[in-house]
Amino acid sequence: MGLFLFIQPLDVSAQSETEYDLKVNYNPASFEKFKVNLPLPEELKNQELEYEISLTASFFSYKSNAPLRMKSVDYSHTISPASEQNSIQMSAINNFFKSSSDINYQGFTIFIDYQNKADGTVTRVWYNIKFINGLVxxxxxxxNGSELVPPFQAIGTIGEPYAVQAAPQIPGYSLVNIEGAEQGIYTDPILTNQTQEVIYTYTAESAPQKGQVIASFVDENGDKLAEPESIEGEVGQAYQIEAKQLEGYQLKTIHGEQKGLFSLEQQNVQFVYEKLVEPVAAKGQVTVHFLDEEGKKLTDDFVMQGELGVPYEVKVESITGYQFKENIGELAGTFSDTNSEVTLVYEKESIHRPDESGNTPREEPTQAEENKDAPYQPESAIKTNSQINVDPIALVSSSLENVARFKQALPATGDHSGWAASLLGLLAAAIGAFYLYKKQ
Structure with missing residues (x-):
């Protein structure tokens, strides 16, 4: 290191130029020595370099072309290949601080011509060095003076304007006072002997009053269907509470305000539900009547019911003493929304019922019918009363007993035509026998 005064830069022309903007925390009023590390371009690293700094030609006011005269600079005129940066230093006196009214707080611009000793090429590098020395x-x-959030710092250069960030919103607190200038010019705390500060004072807000709304879910009897729900909010804020979807139930009515504003008093909302009733499928009806040929009722009506469109079939029932004759109305069909009627008409059964094969047995002929085709025989061939020797009283009694037995054997069907003729024949025979007896 050495001290060089008024040394001219290298008398060569630069083949390329590079520029850097640097910020350095430095206040000349501190009278501390200024030192800065100067970066090297990539193409100059790991090279052996040589350079000179001119106190009259190398310095300018910060980012301007106004020449700036320096009194002294400390630097090394060579850089070894192992170095990746250069460094210079200088005192504040005479360089930046000339008097209390003539202080360079801003910084400066410097160029350095680096010559590569290997090939002789020269690269000019500009350094804009900004002093950071202002703080608000x-x-x-x-x-009570307790910190609510971390402080904010605005940094810059003395003599330049500043602005602090707007007062933040702090939950639970309200801003009540601002002390200090939120906007202004950075000043020198060393010369003024005071720091620049802005103090924001907050007061704690009172806790907001809360309101509560409780919703219950019951059936028509007041029995609980679901767990109650509770919502809270600040008094005066709007609320809305929704009904629940409950399986098997539908909402019937609401007691209380489903939406409104929270209040200091607890509010209750009751949702009343009714049980869902399964819809009954529409049904059709078919009524079956059982009548004889004269329209008299033989047995109770039979009623069939079924869903509309479903097929039905009427079964012909057996009734003792009767046989099915005909039906009035369709025996088969589908249920409809119009009630249908079917009438089954029966007739009385005959004495001779069909056998298992369905054949009706032939009616046995009477004695008169058996003899009607026999040849005529003269009276001599007929036995006389003496020859017959029949007790007329016994004959009449026997005939009457036969009539009685025959009557008991007759079916109770109401059909008297068959056995009435037979009875008359027996009575006639008995009377004839009695007459012959009296004649003797």
Missing amino acids: TAYYLDE
């Missing part, structure tokens, strides 16, 4: 701190405190 914003504090956010409660009324």
Whole structure:
């Protein structure tokens, strides 16, 4: 290291130029020595370099072409291949601090011509060095001076404008006072002997009052169908509570306000449900009547019911003493919304019922019918009363007994035509026998 005064830069022309913007925390009023590390372009690293700095030609006001005269600079005129950066340093006196009214707080611009000793090429590098020395701190405190959130710092350069961030919203607190300037110019805390601060004071807000709404879900008897629900909110805020979907039930009515504003008093909303009733399928009806030929009722009506469109079939029932004759109305069909009627008409059964094969047995002929085709025989061939020797009283009695037995054997069907003729024949025979007896 060495001290060089008024040394001219290398008398060569630069083949390329590079520029860097650097910020360095430095306040010349501190009278501390200024030191800065200067980066090297990639193409200059790992090279042996040589350079010179001119106190009259290499320095300018920060980012301007106004020449800036320096009194002294400390630097090394060569850089080894192992170095990746250059560094310079200088004192504040005479370089940046000339008097209390003539202080360079802003910084400066410098160029350095680096010559590669291997090939002689020269690269000019510009360094814009900005001094950071202004500070404004914003504090956010409660009324007791306790910090509510971390402070905010605005940093810059003395003499330039600043602005702190807007006062933040802090939950549970309200801003009540601002002390200090939220916007202004950075000043020197060393010369003014004071720091720049902005103090935001907050007061705690009272806890908001809460309201509550409780919803219950019951059936028509007041029995609980689901667990109650509760919602809370600040008094005056809007609320809305919804009914639940409950399986097997439908909402019938609501007691209380389903939506409104939270209040200090507890509010209740009751949702009343009714049980869902399964819809009854529409049915059709067919009534079956059982009548004889004269329209008299033989047995109770039979009623069939079924869903509309479903087929039905009427079964012909057996009735003792009667046989089915005909039906009035269809014996088969489908149920409809119009009630149908079917009448089954029966007639009385004959004495001779069909056998198992369905054949009706031939009626046995009477004695008169058996003899009607026999040849005529003269009276001599007929026995006389003496020859017959029949007790007329016994004959009459026997005939009457036969009539009685015959009557008991007759079926109780109401059909008297067959056995009436037979009875008359027996009576005639008995009377004839009695007459012959009297004649003797």
